[in-house]
Amino acid sequence: MLPSVAVLFSFSLVVAVLTVTPGLDTALVLRSAAVTGPRRAFGVIAGIQAGTLLWGLLAAVGVSALLLASAQVYETVRLVGAAYLVWVGGRMLWSAFRGSGDIATDAAPAAVDDSFIRGWSQGALTNVLNPKMGAFYVALLPQFIPESAPHVSWGLALAGVHVLLGTVWLTLLVLVARRFTQWLQRRRVARTIDGVAGTAIIGFGVGLALEGGSR
Template identity: 40%
Template sequence: MLIQFLTAVGVLAVLTMVPGPDMAVVTKRAVASGWRDGLRTVGGITAGLLVWGVLSVAGLAAVLAASATAYTVVKLAGAAYLVFLGAQSLLRSRRNRSQAPAAALTPPRGNPWRTGLVSNVFNPKIAVFYTGLLPTLAPTGLPPHSGMALLVLVHAVLTAIWLGGYVLLLSKARVFFEKPAVRRGMDRVTGVVLIGFGLKVATTQP
C-alpha cells in the first residue's frame, strides 16, 4: 500500500506542477496586488479542489463527468470566467498606458480568495480528473472513499505548497514587476494566456 501511495503522490505532484489556468490566475493576482493577495488566491484555488473532492467522494462529480449537458454548462461558465479575467488584464494594461506610474500600480478589484475559488470550481476537468484518474491511484488497502479522500487532501496540500512557493518567488522580484512598463507587459501576457486557457476549456471534450 505504501508503494501505491508514494506512486500516487508522485503522479499528483507532476500534474500539480504542469502550468494551467490556476497558475495564470495566481500570476495575475500576485504580480498586480502582491504576495498576500497571491496567497489568498492560492487559498481559494485549494478550497475549490476540496469542493471538487467532496463532490467526488459523494459521487456527484461522476454525474457531471458522465453528463454531456452538465459538463458543457460548467465548461462554458468556467471558460467565460477565464476570458473575463483575461479581458480585465488587457483593459487594465491599456488604461495604465495613459496613467502616471503611481496610478498604474492600482491593484485589481475583487476578492482574491473568491477569484481563486470560482476559477477552480468552474474547471470541469477537475471533475473528470477526480472521477477518472484518482480512483485508479487510490491505495487498495483502504476503503474506496477513504482512499479518494486521502488523495484529494494530498492534491490540495501539494497545490497549496507549489502555488504558494511560486507566489513567494514572484514576490522576490516585486521591484521589477512594479515598473509600469513591466506591469503593462505582464497584464498583456497574463490576459492573453487567460483568454487562451478560456478558449481551450471551451473547446475541449470530456
C-alpha cells in the same frame, strides 16, 4: 482506514507532474503576486486548493462522475467556466491596454486591490468551474481507491496530497515573484504581465469552450 504511505506516495508522483506543469493556476498566482500583492496571491492559492478538495470529495462520492455522464450539465459547467475565464482574462487585457486598475506607476505604487477574499473567490471559481478537474479525478481516483475502502475519507486524503503539493509549489512561485516586487510593479512591466496573463487565461477559456466539439 486511510491510504497507506505507499499509495499516497504513488498518487503524489502522478499529481506532482500536473502541479508543476505551467497552466491556469500558475498564470493566476503569478499575476496576482506580481501586480496586486501577496495577500491576494495567497488568497488565489487558498481558493484553488479549496476547489481541489471539493472536486476530490465529489469524485469520491460519485457526483462528478454523474456530472460527466450528463451531457447537459457538463456543457453548462464547461460554458460557464469558459465565459468566466474569458471575463477574467479580458479584464486583465483591458487593464494592460489602459494602464490602470491594479497596475502601479513608475513614480509611485498605486493603491491595488490586495484582498485575500477576492483572491480566494477568483481561485475557487476558476477551479470549481473547470470540469476538467472533475474529469481528472474521476479518471484517477479509482486507480488508487479500492472498492472496499471508504471512498470519502480516501478521496479527501488523496486530494489533500494534491492540495499540499499545489500549495507548496504555488507558494514558492509567490515568494520568487515577491523578491522582484519593485521591478514587477513598474507600469510597463505590470502592463506586460497583465497582457501576457490575460491572453493566456483567455486562451484557456477559449480552449475550454471549443472542447465541446471534440467531446
